[in-house]
Amino acid sequence: MDAFVTGPGAGSASAEAPARSAGPASGEAALLPGQATATCADVGKAAVEAGRVAVVGLGYVGLPTALALHASGARVTGMDVSPARLDAIRRRAVDLLPGQYAGLAAALEDEEFLLTDDADAFRDCEAVVICVPTPVTDDAVPDLTELRAACAAVVARARAGQLLLLTSTSYVGTTRDLLVTPLRERGLPPERDVFVAFAPERIDPGNPLHGQERTPRVVGGVGAAATERAAALLARTSPVVHRVDSPETAEMAKLWENTFRAVNIALANELADSCLTLGLEPHAVIHAAATKPYGFMPFYPGPGVGGHCIPCDPHYLRWQLAQRGAATPLLDTAMAAVAARPDTVAARALALLAARKDASRPPRVLLLGVSYKPGVADIRDSPALRIIDVLSANGASVAYTDPYVPTLARGPRVLTAVADPAARTWDLVIVHTRHPGWDLSWVPDSTPVLDPTHQGMPEAVLRS
Ligand SMILES: NC(=O)c1ccc[n+]([C@@H]2O[C@H](COP(=O)([O-])OP(=O)(O)OC[C@H]3O[C@@H](n4cnc5c(N)ncnc54)[C@H](O)[C@@H]3O)[C@@H](O)[C@H]2O)c1
Missing domain, CATH: 3.40.50.720 (NAD(P)-binding Rossmann-like Domain)
Structure with missing residues (x-):
């Protein structure tokens, strides 16, 4: 099985989210279990x-x-x-x-x-x-x-x-x-x-x-x-305000949270690749592991990380610790791995395109979604940018569709989102960001699909 490649239409579950709950009714800070009772001055x-x-x-x-x-x-x-x-x-x-x-x-x-x-x-x-x-x-x-x-x-x-x-x-x-x-x-x-x-x-x-x-x-x-x-x-x-003893503890808590995420995303990508090497479906394995009631939190593979949190925040910690001569080998490896992920996806796309029979024209590639995560227009540090650049530099004709991102500047070019991708033929479709409510069933069976998200998974698990 080729890494990331899934059947067309995989993961077409809707991403509709439940209604929002009402906010806290009063200004009183709620307390976490075990936290000392305290009232606001x-x-x-x-x-x-x-x-x-x-x-x-x-x-x-x-x-x-x-x-x-x-x-x-x-x-x-x-x-x-x-x-x-x-x-x-x-x-x-x-x-x-x-x-x-x-x-x-x-x-x-x-x-x-x-x-x-x-x-x-x-x-x-x-x-x-x-x-x-x-x-x-x-x-x-x-x-x-x-x-x-x-x-x-x-x-x-x-x-x-x-x-x-x-x-x-x-x-x-x-x-x-x-x-x-x-x-x-x-x-x-x-x-x-x-x-x-x-x-x-x-x-x-x-x-x-x-x-x-x-x-x-x-x-x-x-x-x-x-x-x-x-x-x-x-x-x-x-709903809850958790007090700590200093600004420094609160600052470190945020860096710890997002470092935890970065390391686990890197691990999920590596283990998803390992599953494919072993002929296993990554999400089936993740779902199974996630039934363990303690000691496991599911993280999912993807095309890389974007936005201004996961690709950035752990570097604040690395930078500060490096100044003090402290080593962060695990963090260094994880950040290098998440940074390299879009190149891995692009390399796999190019390998698939190399198997194409018609070499008389540039291969036509479609990215589904280009924002860095579902439901937003934010393209800052989106892995899609690097994937588009690498594929374009290697001679592919790259287009994208994304209801949140009408245009996308890449160097001197401005790409315009394809409004009706089903009306055109593609040599490869890359599932990058599955926005809420997307239906991928239009992708013909004959079109190869590269899905680094492996989102052939129930919505309840995806959003839990
Ligand atoms: N976006 C996220 O998902 C997220 C989540 C949690 C925490 N954070 C953190 O929150 C902070 C803000 O992130 P964001 O995503 O909202 O940024 P953003 O880029 O979306 O918005 C920042 C805004 O600040 C304005 N700005 C810049 N310098 C300013 C100044 N000197 N005075 C007044 N306004 C100024 C900019 O014009 C911009 O409108 C960052 O530290 C980020 O790491 C972001």
């Missing part, structure tokens, strides 16, 4: 409830955060340095879950919901939530440009009594380096004048199962009062 809770909250950075995470806070009754100021992004939000031309557009409409109709590119707006706010990008450079080194700029803007305008809550994923010690130290230098020491905390963002944009209203938050403040004030704010939108 009344003074902190009252201040946050009465005041205005700024959300800095209105991207995939910041905008849903601002909307969730607005839906909870907070007065919200959304600040973004990009006028184009603010304009898109005002036009409602943004990538949200279907159920979130009503919340956006309600916010835009509320005169208390403010959108601005002016950082001076922070001065009017009781709390400032920082949610700007933390990518890596081409050399896999943390790129802190936007985070430094955002934190500097917040620190410069901070005032006594404010809560400053950092949520962007970053290295351990970021909160102290970019907020606490500069605040002290400004004469506004945390624990005396301002409240500073870190609470990693953990939602899964595009996935209705993991929005704010269902996702527990971890928070660690500089001092107990900051933790409690931040917990009070987070409890407005999250």
Whole structure:
């Protein structure tokens, strides 16, 4: 059996997600089992409830955060340095879950919901939530440009009594380096004048199962009062707030989570290949293993990882530990493996195309889905980009179809999504991203299908 190749139409299960649950009814922070009972400091809770909250950075995470806070009754100021992004939000031309557009409409109709590119707006706010990008450079080194700029803007305008809550994923010690130290230098020491905390963002944009209203938050403040004030704010939108002893513990928790995912995705890819070598169907094996009630969590193979989390976050940890001379061999291997995955898929596609009989014209290849995960338009670091580039460089005529991505720039070319792929013939179809509700039954039996996702699996298992 050739690696990744499945029958046409494999994995055509719908990806409809269940309806969203209502958010928490009160501002009380729920507790995890075993966690000490604690209530939010009344003074902190009252201040946050009465005041205005700024959300800095209105991207995939910041905008849903601002909307969730607005839906909870907070007065919200959304600040973004990009006028184009603010304009898109005002036009409602943004990538949200279907159920979130009503919340956006309600916010835009509320005169208390403010959108601005002016950082001076922070001065009017009781709390400032920082949610700007933390990518890596081409050399896999943390790129802190936007985070430094955002934190500097917040620190410069901070005032006594404010809560400053950092949520962007970053290295351990970021909160102290970019907020606490500069605040002290400004004469506004945390624990005396301002409240500073870190609470990693953990939602899964595009996935209705993991929005704010269902996702527990971890928070660690500089001092107990900051933790409690931040917990009070987070409890407005999250079902559980788990307090930890410091910003550093919260920062490391996020890096641990996504390092865990990266390593397990790399392992799932390798074991899926191993199954194919042994003539076994990977998902049948994963489903069987997943019946074990403890010690196993299913991860699934795919064409690689994308977005600004899994391909980036573990590098923050690697970079920081390398500076201290600490080795991370397992992490290094996993990150190299996930980075190489799109090339593996492209090589397998080229091997399939080499067996084609008609060499009189370039092979026609169709990618199904190009965003990095189902249900979103986000193509940042999508494996599809590399697969398209490698196949094109090797003489293939590559097209794609994706209802979320109407056009795709590749170097000087701009590809346009194929509206009706069934109307054309293809030498190879590559299953890259299976968006919700997709039906692949149109693919003729005679067309080879390369499916690195191996998603011939029940929807219940896929989404569990
Ligand atoms: N996208 C995800 O799935 C996800 C999930 C969990 C955590 N995170 C983390 O959340 C953070 C934000 O990620 P994202 O995906 O929302 O980013 P994004 O690129 O979608 O959006 C970030 C927004 O911040 C704005 N911005 C940049 N610099 C700014 C500044 N100085 N002041 C104000 N606005 C600024 C940008 O214009 C952009 O609109 C990152 O640290 C990321 O790792 C992301």
